[in-house]
Amino acid sequence: MSAVMKAPDVRDEYLASLAPDTNALAGAGSDWLNALRAEAAACVNSLPYPTTHDEEWRFTDFGLLRKTVFASAADISPEVSLTDIAPFVLPESAKSRLVFINGIYAPHLSAGANLPQGVVMSNLAAGLSSHDAVIRAHLAQQLNFHNEAFAALNTSHISDGALVLIAKDTVCPAPIHLLFIATGATADTPQASYPRCLIIAEAGSTCALIEDYVCLNSGVYFTDAVCEITIGENAVVEHTRLQRESHSAFHMAYGAVALARGSNYTAHNIAFGARISRHDLRITQNGEAAQCTLNGLALISGRQIADTHTVMDHAQPNGQSTQLHKCIADGGAHAVFNGKIFVRKDAQHTHAAQQSRNLLLSNKARIDTKPQLEIFADDVKCAHGATVSQLETEEMFYLNSRGLSPLTARNLLIYAFAEEIVDRIPVTSLVKQLSKTLSEQIMEHT
Amino acid sequence: MISSNSKVILEVRNLSASVAGIEILKGINLTVRSGEVHAIMGPNGSGKSTFSKVLAGHPGYTVTGGEVLFEGQNLLELPPEERARNGVFLAFQYPIEIPGVSNSAFLRLTYNTQQAHRGGEELDPLEFHDFIQEKCKIVEMDPRFLDRSVNEGFSGGEKKRNEILQMAVLDPRLAILDETDSGLDIDALRIVASGVNKLMTPDNAVIMVTHYQRLLNYITPDFVHVMRRGRIIKTGGKELALELETRGYDWVDDEYQRAADAHGRATAKGSASAAGAGRAGAASA
Structure with missing residues (x-):
């Protein structure tokens, strides 16, 4: 053969x-x-x-x-x-x-x-x-x-x-x-x-x-x-x-x-x-001169996995993009964010800003974040930043020093972290609905 | 206001505390009675901010010795939230921003938590609305700030005003103002100080931690304490603040060193006293 x-x-x-x-x-x-x-x-x-x-x-x-x-x-x-x-x-x-x-x-x-x-x-x-x-x-x-x-x-x-x-x-x-x-x-x-x-x-x-x-x-x-x-x-x-x-x-x-x-x-x-x-x-x-605002939030716990991949492609001049993506992972959850920004050769005077902010609530949770910038034009302003953190001692202390229990303080801070994104949604009843879901989900996992 | 029949609110005895293994407070003694205003002054790094955080129960500091009684109760065994509910309030030097939580919702939550602890009446959003409008007047705060997120995008002065607004809401027995004057322009300073003055009663007390004497032009202290290297090295009346303003801090230090050296020589002749040896050692460090 x-x-x-x-x-x-x-x-x-x-x-x-x-x-x-x-x-x-x-x-x-x-x-x-x-x-x-x-x-x-x-x-x-x-x-x-x-x-x-x-x-x-x-x-x-x-x-x-x-x-x-x-x-x-x-x-x-x-x-x-x-x-x-x-x-x-x-x-x-x-x-x-x-x-x-x-x-x-x-x-x-x-x-x-x-x-x-x-x-x-x-x-x-x-x-x-x-x-x-x-x-x-x-x-x-x-x-x-x-x-x-x-x-x-x-x-x-x-x-x-x-x-x-x-x-x-x-x-x-x-x-x-x-x-x-x-x-x-x-x-x-x-x-x-x-x-x-x-x-x-x-x-x-x-x-x-x-x-x-x-x-x-x-x-x-x-x-x-x-x-x-x-x-x-x-x-x-x-x-x-x-x-x-x-x-x-x-x-x-x-x-x-x-x-x-x-x-x-x-x-x-x-x-x-x-x-x-x-x-x-x-x-x-x-x-030319298009504008984008991208807000993102993943709130997960237990064994959930949530992966967000975004590609922001600036193909023409004078474009703008602003992105804020947040992940909150509790329990054994795993959140992923991959944010690519392309600025093509012709896309001069592009302004692109990307922020990836992440909150880890348990030592078994995991967050992978990967900002990726590929810039082929020479006259552009691009910024990106990524942070992964736990609840900060100073923030907890501030709330505790106002009489709030550690649990209440924790829930309030997680809620606030998420609410910053939810609040931007332009439909009032939906913001209310989601805020309620949010507090329920946060309570549930404590 | 010093009064003969006032009660002791805070009794600090030989308090020492460390952060990350480094001793910052090295034996603080302080007695605060109701109706009194105490100013704690000192250069940067003298330990005055640490002192205020230790009193409020910041988890980053370890108390290594001494005791603190708050209205006769051991304060150090309580977590920060219980100290707050019992009536200790710390106005932060750098208040935290909490985007996503409205100022009014936050104030109501802290107020109701406090009320539940004290057995008082909790307020629903409508009742609280009326209550907080009155409190806003104390610090001349535009009620529109109530709808904004806690401290988010507030200027330095607005943040400090918001701290005093919280003080007005929580009605503490002991308020510790940590560098409340820092970063304030003259108008903001006047408003914040006048807010504190309005909140003073014969039953409560204030400890002001400050680097400069300018706040003391607006809030008159009954006692001025000078802190250096984790200790209170001199205590005087309000005139001491003025003297510090013109002469700086070094002379107080020199005076203290000389006294400590003399004390050290005196005790070296007799039996060595632990307190004296520790004192001389720290002063020369």
């Missing part, structure tokens, strides 16, 4: 088992979408499963996921009522809410009214008949799924999702709440869902979004989400993202944001939930 040289087979059977049978798609839906899904499925079938041997996955072992067999949640349609979702409903978005149950649109739970003419808030499946061209022009365009197995997996499953279009110069008066509900342990087989968001804010428009991942029951399930946002010239988008999944769940998410000239993007990324979570966010300033 002679040895035959061939490329290493990196196909991963587990990943492949999660991909849909795209042959069955022919004839259903639009051809271009089927082709896109087939292309993505082909990627899933040829990409390796990420492991800690990959630089980008060094600190986060997703090996536990592959020990579980998941059924596609699309095949299960549990009964969910408005009463069930009441704890998550926001009065500010009472008439601008899209609800998805395990990734599938739930019209009876959604609400849309009094929105200006230029605002389209709909599910993707319905949007395909009315806005096929614009969806086709943008869907899977910001996000490169060819090297990301789980982004490809989500893309291979696209059948529904959230669609938000804000027309030129339109101001959306209410925050749009995209509520993704996992029903958790209601079926015998753990479920996987593939939420998808497509947001297009045309030139001069303004909108606020809340992308919210919650669960009704605890239990093991898998969320594999993708959110793409295109921001036109001088448009303003404020995006709050909440990951409050079950503490037994797996959450994998990709975000891709593209900014045109003079546009403004603010993100509030909050992660409290999931057993293991990973959020990859890539923001590209494709136009």
